Amino acid sequence: MITSHRIPDSEKSERSLLASLQTARLEELLSKIYKLNQFYTRKLDDAGINPDTVKTSGNDLNAILNKLPFTTKTELVTDQEANKPWGTTLTEPIEHYTRHHQTSGTTGKPLKWLDTNESWQWALECWKAVYRGAHVGSKDRIVFAFSFGPFFGFWTAFEAAGQIGAYCVPAGGMSSSQRVALIEAVNATVICCTPTYALRLAQVGHEAGGQPLANGSVKLLIVAGEPGGSIPATKQRIEQAWGARVFDHHGLTEVGPISFECWDNPGFLHLNEPEYICEVLDPKTLKPVTDGEAGELVVTNLGRTANPVIRYRTGDIVIRQSKICSCGRTLARLEGGVLGRADDMLSIRGVNVYPTAVESILRRFKEIIEFRSTVSFDGTLALLSVEIEIMPSTDSRQLVGRVERSLREGLGLTVPVLIVEPDSLPRFEMKAHRFIVENGNP
């Protein structure tokens, strides 16, 4: 891999300078969209805000932010339902838009999100920050191991890779074994996929040919779409299976690619703050939390003027650290990546449980190939159980005892563990659904 990873000045500027740049760009964004973007004009008017009067409040970013209303996904979905097909969030006439993407709709109706050539290019520049952070450059051969559906993350990753001069291999519409063969045929150096699928591909590769993946050309897996890339046990498992490094990042269709892991400090995701204003707020009070405390990530994207989000409540629970990083970046970092989603949290017998907590425990057991957690209800009482597929020739009774003990210690709950037949649990290429809630709200 080439080392075209010099940190640009914008990623290591003084935080006060960064805040004044963000303030100027926020003011510019508000001026550009006011009266053109119906959705935000309505919200700003309802909040009694005129972009011209916001400007006169001085150069204090927080003072401006505090006046602005929040945006929720429910609002966006409701707006699209009421104003089919695109809602009222577009700043420009529909003829200017060139890219249609939509969310997977796993937690509700899919949200369509459109870009113009200009806003699309902005998103690609954000992806280039991910590649730069991952030390990926023009000498790399990247295999994109996923189906190219209308999913924003795939297409931006692919096109940005082309723009930095990398050799780009789309691997949509293929079986896992065909993808493994393709990775080997082109001596891929980088794989882009979900953490779950990285494990699946490794398993298929090892079954097919023994060692080629572990001793092969792949140096790096850039993962996203699930929290696994920052769950230490999952990450370690992928790295061991591939003999390659895992690099995490995250983004959302309606927001853009927003974070990338620190090369020098794995487990911390830098926020691309030159392009996004990132707040971490208490999800109940919506007041800022201090560094080191968990809160909800709330985002304003500064360069997607054609279809922006302002103070968007992502639902992602994160812990921010704002101290300067030893890599030289002044950009704030998310400790442990995205820890979970506010709406994923379940209360089970009085204990708050995130699906990531279950995964982080189960992935420590190398004998477990696949798993599924199920929350069922006995009246109003929620019960959690776990099914596991295990490696052949494992002492199953002994393993069940160890797993149950770890779950009890890690979660503070007694969780029954059941061994199921090999290959009986679903495998995932896209976002994995290993946390099933029966007769309840997922």
Ligand SMILES: [Zn+2]
């Ligand atoms: Zn860093």
